[in-house]
Amino acid sequence: MMKPISIITIKRLSQYLQLVLEAQKRGEERISATALAHLTGVHMTQVRKDLAITGVVGVPKVGHKVDALAEAIGDFLNWNDVTEAFLIGAGHLGEALLAYQEAFATKGMKILAAFDNNPDKVDTKVHGIPVYPVEKFANLAQRLHIHIGILTVPPEQAQATADLIIQSGIRAIWNFTPTQLVTGPKTIVENVDLFASLAVLSQRLATILKNPTEEHR
Amino acid sequence: MMKPISIITIKRLSQYLQLVLEAQKRGEERISATALAHLTGVHMTQVRKDLAITGVVGVPKVGHKVDALAEAIGDFLNWNDVTEAFLIGAGHLGEALLAYQEAFATKGMKILAAFDNNPDKVDTKVHGIPVYPVEKFANLAQRLHIHIGILTVPPEQAQATADLIIQSGIRAIWNFTPTQLVTGPKTIVENVDLFASLAVLSQRLATILKNPTEEHR
DNA sequence: TAGATTGTTAATCGATTAACAATC
DNA sequence: TAGATTGTTAATCGATTAACAATC
Numbered sequence: 001m002m003k004p005i006s007i008i009t010i011k012r013l014s015q016y017l018q019l020v021l022e023a024q025k026r027g028e029e030r031i032s033a034t035a036l037a038h039l040t041g042v043h044m045t046q047v048r049k050d051l052a053i054t055g056v057v058g059v060p061k062v063g064h065k066v067d068a069l070a071e072a073i074g075d076f077l078n079w080n081d082v083t084e085a086f087l088i089g090a091g092h093l094g095e096a097l098l099a100y101q102e103a104f105a106t107k108g109m110k111i112l113a114a115f116d117n118n119p120d121k122v123d124t125k126v127h128g129i130p131v132y133p134v135e136k137f138a139n140l141a142q143r144l145h146i147h148i149g150i151l152t153v154p155p156e157q158a159q160a161t162a163d164l165i166i167q168s169g170i171r172a173i174w175n176f177t178p179t180q181l182v183t184g185p186k187t188i189v190e191n192v193d194l195f196a197s198l199a200v201l202s203q204r205l206a207t208i209l210k211n212p213t214e215e216h217r
Numbered sequence: 218m219m220k221p222i223s224i225i226t227i228k229r230l231s232q233y234l235q236l237v238l239e240a241q242k243r244g245e246e247r248i249s250a251t252a253l254a255h256l257t258g259v260h261m262t263q264v265r266k267d268l269a270i271t272g273v274v275g276v277p278k279v280g281h282k283v284d285a286l287a288e289a290i291g292d293f294l295n296w297n298d299v300t301e302a303f304l305i306g307a308g309h310l311g312e313a314l315l316a317y318q319e320a321f322a323t324k325g326m327k328i329l330a331a332f333d334n335n336p337d338k339v340d341t342k343v344h345g346i347p348v349y350p351v352e353k354f355a356n357l358a359q360r361l362h363i364h365i366g367i368l369t370v371p372p373e374q375a376q377a378t379a380d381l382i383i384q385s386g387i388r389a390i391w392n393f394t395p396t397q398l399v400t401g402p403k404t405i406v407e408n409v410d411l412f413a414s415l416a417v418l419s420q421r422l423a424t425i426l427k428n429p430t431e432e433h434r
Numbered sequence: 435t436a437g438a439t440t441g442t443t444a445a446t447c448g449a450t451t452a453a454c455a456a457t458c
Numbered sequence: 459t460a461g462a463t464t465g466t467t468a469a470t471c472g473a474t475t476a477a478c479a480a481t482c
Contacts, residue, residue: 045475061482
């Protein structure tokens with residue numbers, strides 16, 4: 001029974017993969033952990049350890065083959081399989097995410113449908129993806145064995161909608177609301193907390209504006 | 218010279234504040250660190266240490282006054298002052314963020330204007346916020362002493378646009394592109410990396426789907 | 435070959451958790 | 459008063475960095 005990989009390692013692997021894919025696009029054949037370290041600011045020993053988790057083996061002096069490295073990281077993140085998702089809440093943010101569907105598809109997530117209660121939205125298509133009424137969610141999710149629910153409803157509806165998602169047999173929620181969801185231990189919740197991100201920016205900006213002379217890294 | 222606060226502490230403080238504000242809305246007068254620990258899943262000692270950073274002092278047996286705690290965390294995060302921001306790239310995601318302007322305003326960030334090159338967008342208003350051509354960005358940012366640049370352009374333009382933001386005297390970039398920006402040490406970059414977040418979700422989902430019997434926390 | 439890069443083991447650092455005295 | 463909660467110091471844990479042997 002392997003121990004779980006730390007979240008920060010997974011996020012770094014996603015970053016490396018992004019850079020590896022860019023190198024691939026530029027036609028480069030090899031890339032070294034040292035180069036990735038310079039590009040990301042991560043310590044080179046850390047990069048090597050992170051890469052080791054995916055099982056790739058590099059060649060001393062040469063580095064890693066770009067193609068093999070991209071595949072190894074992609075496999076590890078499960079981006080080389082297709083996982084199907086429903087999006088619930090086709091407001092501004094939901095629509096913006098639907099616009100990214102191609103990018104998500106290259107990362108193994110396919111959004112099959114969106115759901116909303118707004119009659120102006122229902123039975124239309126947004127960026128090519130059909131929008132159904134929310135009451136159809138549970139039935140369709142079960143029949144199609146959907147694995148991911150993308151939650152983009154207003155905060156007041158967040159918990160109730162999360163409950164609906166879980167009752168529909170979905171194990172993973174990508175939560176874009178600022179609400180701290182209460183779920184059982186069997187459900188995975190990944191939060192995209194914009195306000196927490198803004199907090200980091202605000203606090204650090206305030207710090208440097210108050211100490212204008214001090215250099216920071 | 219105080220040492221910098223860790224990013225994870227700042228994010229937790231943002232979460233606590235969210236819960237404190239909800240308690241305030243419900244008319245509650247006091248809230249304990251213990252209660253915040255239960256609601257967030259953070260260890261209660263950790264909550265106390267985090268709160269101590271803001272300078273609030275609680276009352277043994279009683280807890281913290283909701284109003285005072287909200288103010289202390291807000292002050293620490295610099296959400297009780299107004300910081301002005303420009304948004305650059307009024308695409309789908311940019312528009313979605315403009316729709317959140319009231320929520321950002323309660324967190325001390327005021328978006329004064331958006332910028333885009335699309336002639337259909339220029340000189341319109343999106344959610345009440347005017348959209349100007351990108352060539353006006355530098356001049357306006359300097360004249361108005363803007364502190365935050367919100368970056369929501371396509372990835373290919375991310376670095377060049379970041380350079381423009383920095384040349385305009387802005388010190389803080391809220392980066393919504395998947396691009397790893399290269400900046401000098403004087404610029405603060407806070408990344409909202411959707412793909413890294415998706416990576417965490419994908420990897421963890423894959424792990425539990427592969428080990429269906431095993432319980433996880 | 436020499437040197438750059440790899441993978442790994444040991445040391446350090448920082449964050450989390452445990453323990454406990456103080457107090458309304 | 460007794461007990462719940464606070465703030466703080468000490469112990470533990472995990473992640474990062476340093477050191478180094480192996481190798482194309």
